[in-house]
Amino acid sequence: MSLKIRKNRAAALPPTCPVGECMVMLGGAWAPNIIWYLSGGPRRFSELKIDIPGISAKVLSTRLKEMEEKGAIERRIVPTSPPSVEYRLSDLGEEFVPAIHAIVEVGYKLKLRREAKLAEEADWQNVPQAVPAL
Amino acid sequence: MSLKIRKNRAAALPPTCPVGECMVMLGGAWAPNIIWYLSGGPRRFSELKIDIPGISAKVLSTRLKEMEEKGAIERRIVPTSPPSVEYRLSDLGEEFVPAIHAIVEVGYKLKLRREAKLAEEADWQNVPQAVPAL
DNA sequence: GTTTCCGGTTTCCCCGCGGTAACTGGAGAA
């Protein structure tokens, strides 16, 4: 006899899984990082490029354009010379901040856990003396 | 004169951006969905496959294996016949649940917003009569 | 003994995403 498919407990959860809805916004590379850094206030293109080590101008440009189209950020040209461009989170974009914070929170715990694991492995590799503080 | 790079407000935020730390876990396709559905309780392979429309067996298998290696989920073989396999969130995996919930929360708002926008566009397209209920 | 089911694994293929690097264009500095 075939096993029963148990009634999905997620039925108690919302009918259509809205994870995808949000991941559309968080999907591209560096997207969460951009939101994270903009959550500190408006920021210029080149500032963001410096803020986020490893991101290329192309990807940053692409992501900002995408996110502007989706309504998560706003682009404002400041008439200085040379003209600078400021990006800021829109009201919609602000909605993501708690989610990003929750993600960051978990990131921390993960990091601590990984460090603990590494220490344990070092221990396992027959290094009985104390790990020197970095 | 070149524009000053404004002191990063994110400096008030944690020194190393931990977004990446967490996204490593949430990175693969469907990973957040898997956590979401497991947050309702343990679930078997084929149940998950049904729960998550569109996921392929290969990806589900890959993701589950990855997440098990990373310690986010636990795999338990139930000695029935045929043997069934249950997946459940580990303590570490549970840590992600608030983040996923935050994401889902935003997903909802996004959905509502998009529907409102569609309604508005329909309005704009000169459809003065009421939209028939589906 | 053949089919079904569970829980996958393996193979093949594709295309899309992201990295690299070069280029743009206007304004100011040197």
Place this chain on the structure above:
DNA sequence: TTCTCCAGTTACCGCGGGGAAACCGGAAAC
């Protein structure tokens, strides 16, 4: 005049992640 800076854009290239589909092995049902 040439250089640099800001804010990108464009062209090219590689690879790896994901989809589709076939395959697998043991057990039980038919």
